[in-house]
Amino acid sequence: MLELNKQYNFKIKDVGMNFEGIAKSDDGLTVFVPGTLKDEQVTAKIIKLNKNYALGDLKEIKEASKRRAKPVCEYYSRCGGCEAMHTDYKNTLEIKKEKVINNIKKQGLDETLVKDIYGMDKPYYYRNKVQYPMINRNGRNYVGMYEKGSHDLVNNKECYIQDETTHKVARRLFELLDKEKFVGYNEKTLTGDIRNIMVRRGIHTDEVMCVLVVTDRCFAKDSRMDKVVKEITKEYPNIKSFVLNINAKNTNVILSDENVCIFGDEYITDKIGNYTFKITADSFFQVNTLQAEVLYNLLKTEMELEKDKTVLELYSGVGSIGIYLSDAVKDIYAVEIVESAVEAAKENARINNVTNVIHVLGDATKETLKLKDEGKFFDYIVVDPPRKGLDEQGIELILELAPTKIGYVSCNSATLARDLKLLSTRYDIKEIKMVDMFPWTSHIECVCVLELKK
Ligand SMILES: C[S@@+](CC[C@H](N)C(=O)[O-])C[C@H]1O[C@@H](n2cnc3c(N)ncnc32)[C@H](O)[C@@H]1O
The missing domain is CATH 2.40.50.140 (Nucleic acid-binding proteins)
Structure with a gap:
């Protein structure tokens, strides 16, 4: 014992x-x-x-x-950011593939369906968004990544997965805020001025956005904040946007929906493939821009789309998949439950001159049912659900609608395997491929195409 x-x-x-x-x-x-x-x-x-x-x-x-392998990062043993730096990159990919295979086997599906895994040539500095908490303990400010399983911070002067500019800007912002006597947040007393420092960068455009999560709107008019903004934008002229996000609530949710832009525009832009996306302080954008392109290209190629066909895209978020597929099909119905994401999706379609996406705000299953009751027919259904996967009623509806092909993008191979098992009553699973969107972490994104059985 x-x-x-x-x-x-x-x-x-x-x-x-x-x-x-x-x-x-x-x-x-x-x-x-x-x-x-x-x-x-x-x-x-x-x-x-x-x-x-x-x-x-x-x-x-x-x-x-x-x-x-010897971890490249000196903070690896304490930092909560990475989980796999004690082995070589190729092995991390092999282990991720094996995990997908195990989940497929657990559902009694054929493990040989699991094919290639697309890793990064240079699996470092890939995250285009950094989010560091700024905390205050016993009168001192601290910044950095959370330690593994703790609320303490690692003062990580370097980070090997974070875009180098975003990391440097975030740390420099901390120094400037600390110098101007801004106070980091204290989770116990619920006091302080600054809760989080977030920096985003358009990897293809080099545009940088700074977001400070602050506890009071008054900081927008604070002369000390003016100084911080002047200094950081002088040092980094590619900062195109500086936003304060006002979050005074006792919550773990980092961003509230109240943003005040205090410098430049409210957004920056970046590209995935040939398409441009507007990124605001609170908008979702794939954190690994280069691998997002690999993922979307893979989906598009594997689907072998035809120009006169109609697509139902469920869980469409800010619409990046729909925009990516739009030139290969007739039209796309895109369903998403978060209103701000739907607004962003509309704007993204507009700036890319995409006119064949119909945006639907609502729950994926309920809206699918409505569309079915209206007599709509879909040649293809594409889904990119959250980690919990599809719900049972949603799967039944997809089976009833019987599109000729289904494209399934998944960030959780356990729920993917569960759903594939249910869909396989009427569908042949072509193959499952994987894209490493988050090197050195345990996450893996899967793409799978299913074809209606003859
Ligand atoms: C993995 S993300 C997909 C992101 C998307 N591909 C994009 O490019 O933005 C899952 C999306 O499903 C949405 N979602 C979650 N539950 C939903 C539901 N019940 N009905 C519709 N959308 C939902 C989330 O808001 C999120 O945008």
Whole structure:
């Protein structure tokens, strides 16, 4: 029987959902040891113990895997940003593919359907948006990434996954705010001036947007804020937008819906492929611009679209997939539940001269039912749902509508596999491909095309 705070030797048998090594204790209990790899012999201290599993803190690697690598980042062991830097990039892709295969197998589907995984040639500095909390403890301000499983911050002077400009601008903003005696937020006392420093950059346009999440609108007229804005825009002339987001609520949600633009425009732009997108302080935009292009191209190619066909796009967000597919089909009905996303989607269609997308605000399943009752027919259905996947009624409706092809983009291969199993009663699954949108983390995006059985 394992005991808390004691050290044990383990042989790592597998790697789990979050890149943590998995071992078994002598009496068969599952033990997770983060930072370890398959086949390694390790010593770990038990720091959490319950009926179903134990958590081990890695103390020593007695026999290292051949795939073990020295993390490039000196903050890796503490920082909550990455999970996979203790192995080489190629192995992270192999592990991600294996996780998708396991989820497919669990549903009794054919694992050979899982094909290529598209990694990045240079898997660094890929995030186009940084969000650092600014906190105050005992009268001192701090900035940085959250530590793994904690509310403390790592003062990460560097970050290997964050676009270099956004990281530098965010840290410089912190210095300037600190110099002007602005106070970081204190979660316990719910006091302070600045809660978050967010910086976005258009990777193709080099336009930068700064967003400070502040607790009071009065900071928009504060002369100290003027100084900060003047200094940062002098140092970084590519800053095209500076916005204050006013969020005084006791909430974990970072942004409120109240924005005040205090410099430049309310938005910046960037491109995915040939298409331009407006990015506001609170709009969703794929954080890895280059891989978003790979993902959308893959979907478009795999779907083998025909020009006279109609598409139903569910969970359409700010409309990037619809815009991408628009020149290859007759028209697209795009359904999205968040009003501001629908407004952004309309604007994105407008600036790209896309006139064949019909935007529908509402719940994907309810709106699909309405469209079906109106007698609409769709040749293709494309879905990009949140992590929980499609709902059962939604799947039934898709099966009833019986489009000739379904394109499924998924950020969660477990719910993708569950949904594919249900859809496979009437559809052949062509293949499942993967795009690594978030190198060094456990996330993986899947693209799958299904064809109506003859
Ligand atoms: C993975 S994102 C898709 C992003 C989209 N492809 C884009 O380019 O913006 C999932 C989207 O589903 C939306 N959503 C969540 N629940 C929904 C529902 N019940 N009905 C319609 N849309 C929903 C979310 O607001 C989000 O925009």
